[in-house]
Amino acid sequence: MKTRFTTTLLVTVALAALAAHAPAMAEVKLGVAGPLTGPNAAVGEQYRRGAEAAVKALNAAGGVDGEQITLVYGDDASDPRQGVAAANELVGEGVAAVIGHYNSSVSIPASTVYAEEGVLQITPGSTNPQLTEQGVETVFRTCGRDDQQGDVAGRFLATAYKGRKVAVLHDQTTYGKGLADATKARMNGLGLTEVLYEGITVGERDFSAVVSKLKAANVDAVFFGGLHNEAGLILRQMRDQGLKAQFLSDDGTVSQEFWAITGPAGQGALVTFGPEMRDQPQAKDAVARFRAEGYEPEGYTLYTYAAVQAWAAAAQKAGSVDGAKVAVALHDGSAYDTVIGPLTFDTKGDPAGGNYVLYVWQNGKMVQLTDAQVAKLGQ
Incomplete structure (x- = not known):
């Protein structure tokens, strides 16, 4: 006759065996690059807050094509050389895409690294026209141009x-x-x-x-x-x-x-x-969550949130997180719903209708x- 202890032990062992052979939950690494330290760390904080909030909401809704998103950070400290180093580190981490950078003088050289490796880049804040005038299919921005x-x-x-x-x-x-x-x-x-x-x-x-x-x-x-x-x-x-x-x-x-x-x-x-987005209907819920946590989503916070949303929606549509495939989806003229409104990208990777x-x-x-x-x- 089996005792209750023996039965419990057998069940525990069986569950452990199942767990050992069960496939690990798939995850997608998403890079966030910007000045997390240095003279523009305040903007780096906007990037971090925006990306984390967007990923939290996406993961709660099932992630991207059933895969959870994990953020990986790259600190460029607003320095072009450190930005290239951070870009190489993120590529080495196997990120599917990068949300960043902030300074145009950093984004432009870093974009070469990402382009060579087929990693999609969406910047929430680099506004210099040269970034999207390079003819790189995998470079986008959610902000306007200078x-x-x-x-x-x-x-x-x-x-x-x-x-x-x-x-x-x-x-x-x-x-x-x-x-x-x-x-x-x-x-x-x-x-x-x-x-x-x-x-x-x-x-x-x-x-x-x-x-x-x-x-x-x-x-x-x-x-x-x-x-x-x-x-x-x-x-x-x-x-x-x-x-x-x-x-x-x-x-x-x-x-x-x-x-x-x-x-x-x-x-x-x-x-x-750009026009004030915090008061717009599409941003209402996200802004309320930020404020409930004691954070005011100023500056590029919502632009970063939107960059994550656009990438995730395009990846879902493409059925892949491959940079080239996601880029095709972002370039196809679709309007992607985000906290800063519907985003449609032109052939260069700039948002259509950007204004100041x-x-x-x-x-x-x-x-x-x-x-x-x-x-x-x-x-």
Whole structure:
């Protein structure tokens, strides 16, 4: 007669044997690359939060084609060389795709690594046109391009500051200078010529020399192409030296870190960025979950979330996570539902209909301006 202990033991052994021979649950590795450390770590945090939230939701719904998604991180610290190293490490990890990078000067060389290995790349924040002008079928972005952003900034300056003195500054990076040049070209094409065009060095903290030049030129407005660290310091030092000129910058300053640097000096600063997505119906549930966790999904958080969603939906449609096959699905003209709205990619890998609008910093928050409000600026 078997005892209860013997029966329990036999069942336990049998279950252990079944577990030992059962196939492991399949998983897909998805890379997330960006500045997780360094001067732009605040944006790296946006990337991490967005990717983790999207993957959590996808896995809860069954993953991709029945396979769970595991995130693998690559820290580029906003440095091109480290970005290439991170790209090689992610490829070595066997990732199916990479969501990243942030800086265009990092994304462009890293894209070569991914392309050679057939790894799909979707960047939520690299806006330099060169990235998708390379003719690489596996490169995409969920954000707009700097020729679009420069068009908005240049048109605004040429209209609001017609016949007045405008300066154009940039940080000499692929992103910052490229955007400054696009803004300058549009502004010049509409009849407004800058009185000062100057490059600064990333990492500088004392901009008294360039501020003195701005004061000497008696400028009415300043456009800066670059990121939040330098932008915040330039603006604060402008105000400290009594220069009240309008300050306009770009999506590289879309972070609370900008206000942390400027403090009240940031009041009234203008920013070009995509339309506010947190208030859109398609983002409602995701935003609520972020806020319930005590996190405000600013900047590129939702663009990262959307990049993961677009990749997953295209992989599901392709029936494969193979980079080339997923790229075909993303290029086929389909509209993929995401937290930033339906995404349809053109032949270059850019989102169709990308656009930019103007925001103003008010009491520590970025507020999107209406057309009527924009029309009153500079008067």
